[in-house]
Amino acid sequence: MIALRMGAGWLAAWMVAAPAATVSSGRAAIRFEEIGARASARMIHHTRRFHGPKADILEMFTSGGAAVAVGDYDNDGYDDLFVTDSDAGRTCHLLHNNGDLTFTDVTAEAGVGKGNDEHSIVSDALWFDYDNDGRLDLLVARFGTPILYHNEGNGKFRDVTAQSGLNKFGNTIAVIAFDYDNDGYLDLLFGNYFKPVDLFALKDPHVLPNNLDQATNGGGVTLWHNQGNGTFVDVTEKAGLGKHTGWTLDVGHADFDNDGWQDIYLADDYGTDRLFLNNRDGTFRDVTEEAIGIDTKKGMNVDVADYDRDGWLDIYVTNITDEYMQECNMLWHNNGVDAAGKLTFTDLSRETGTCSTLWGWGAKFGDFDNDGWVDLFAANGLRSAGDKNYIPVLLEMIITPNVDFTDVNSWPAIGDMSWSGHERKKLFRNLGGSAFKEIAHEAGVDNDLDGRGVAVADFDNDGLLDLYETNANQPSLLYHNVTAEHGHWLELKLVGTRSNRDAIGARVTVKAGGALLIREVNGGNGYASQSSTRVHVGLGAATHVDELEVRWPSGRREKVPPGSLPVDHIYYLKEGAGVVTAAAAGFGRGMALRHGGAP
């Protein structure tokens, strides 16, 4: 064929997509109802305003800070919300879950609203019990230095940042907690977007990406080791993560090679994502090239689940797939470890129908109809403003010969223009592990706000996973899951004793109805959001659990006796003690009242 013509790839694409419709027939509908205002959980986010001639460029590059963290800070058995704001003087919000699908803003009493000062922008948040005292503490990540609040146990928090050692300036956009050395204390991994410069007092305007596909001048990551005495120490270099200088947008952890140690995936904007495997000696090794290859995409999100139930944890990364850029997301199917000990992944986003979520942001797995297969909800949309589109204006800059992308002054003003705005959210229903069907409209979640974070939690303890979506410069949304026909379920709150108390990194393996289901407790996977650490397992038609095993981060393995866990209940599992009452696990009212708790 002569110059510049294409082949017939469309036929192959159709053949891959075709089976989905067949598999989907006959399934009941997943439905959500947006109740944010009614629940007093609708918070309006404000992006940071900058001043000066290139203010809107810096505002755009820092517009990712609409975040949400889910955690039961008062141990009443209901997951609460911490929702960030980002503009100067704006306060973040701690929303106490009243247990009846309403929330009460307790920010002032708790003392956790601050963070947006003249040199700092709140960008993310994380609940984690850093001192294993049984109460969730709160970390607020910033473009700036972080803030660590200790939970005092009386609804109040105390700023312990100074004594914690978390004093390093960074332009942090993501943070997760996990125990990388399995010493029983939760460590912290920060994903940093810009290199560590004060964006409000730029001495040099060359702070933007040095390449829009393979940038190497970002902030990388920072790994903080929890010393177990209330202090943290920066071990980034020592752990082998210091060479990473990408524009990190999200960080995720899981045991990808099933060796009992937590590994790391870094999603990088403007370039190559990175996969680091845990060497089990306090260090990591970069296996990117052999495991996933070198990409040039705009990585935005890392979430982890075993979507095809093969016993290996897979990864979902969002990128940009829009009219002007066809990157496609990445659904990294974990191929497992081969005979030579090599771990590999294959991107199956096209094959499974999860390739396009437009301008992607946070995306989360969750079994929203309890059919035993994890589904996937994805937020999207960068900037919804006026009718004029910024992309053609930006193009002129991009194709200008010898333009310096790093220079803030090279970028054209955006003014009131939109950029990948008004995008409809995507909900992918898992059709049996090999294909997904997009059902956001039917499910009632296809809003067109500028999404950022997505948290998944069962806010009313009814066994159905709900969604909380944050939106940049716009109100957040709370989607209550009202799916009428759904499968059986089980929820497990794990409490570590030798392991970290939040049990982050614990793996639950459930056998039920002939299916093998694995879940891992994670400490904040997914862009700008932390989901519930309570493990949720959809069981489909199975009316009992045949086997349930917990592999704790300490290495201990515990099996729960068959028949001891009737379905459709919430349980507490304490390391070394098995199924216990809520009180014995250190929790109060709530779960036991509604669902009977432990038998």
Place this chain on the structure above:
Amino acid sequence: MRPAPSPGAAFEAGRQSLAAGELPAALEHMEAALAADPDSLRYASEYRHAVIRAGAYDRALDFFAKLVADHPGAAFAWLNYGYVYVDKMPSAGAITQVILANDALQQFTRSIELKASWIALYTRGNSYLYWPKIFGRGPLAVADLERAVAISKSEPQRAYQAHAYAALGEAYWRTDQPERARATWEEGARLFPHDAVLEALLSRQGDDLEAYVADQVDRTKRVDTDLRELWEDR
């Protein structure tokens, strides 16, 4: 002093090296052939084929930059210079691809300024079709492809000329002129009744046609820049 081999001999040596998998030698021989005959579409096309196999895009860009500097009036050297940018695109990220596509357009334009040939107009017009609609290149595609079709009408008929009818119809389609699109494809089909693409375009309607047209310029696939039809189709 030994006389330099003729362009034909150097080209043949390059082909033999390529067939033997000796890529560095193939590139060297073919560069020698092109240096002696910079306007040869055939030498350049085969050279780029070797470049793609070797992944030696930057070398080829350097080579063509020097070639057009040495021979600024060689219209097809400029054209092939542009093709190298297109050939390099699959190895680049999405935004770098935009930059490469724009660089290619600049070389195609220089070629047309020197000689408004069918192949150069068809190439640039077709390149515009790869740009998303939001960038407003559709009318530019129409203009170039109309000129390419007009040129083909004044030249002896060749099967490859059907491509310009297909592309011009697609340009009309993308600029919301569906009637003109279909009329162009029908005209092309009358002249080239066995052309598979024209047949496929005319057999489709609505969304099916839209998808087919979109697939013709799918930016996720390598663009075929092999020019051999020009001399094999006689």
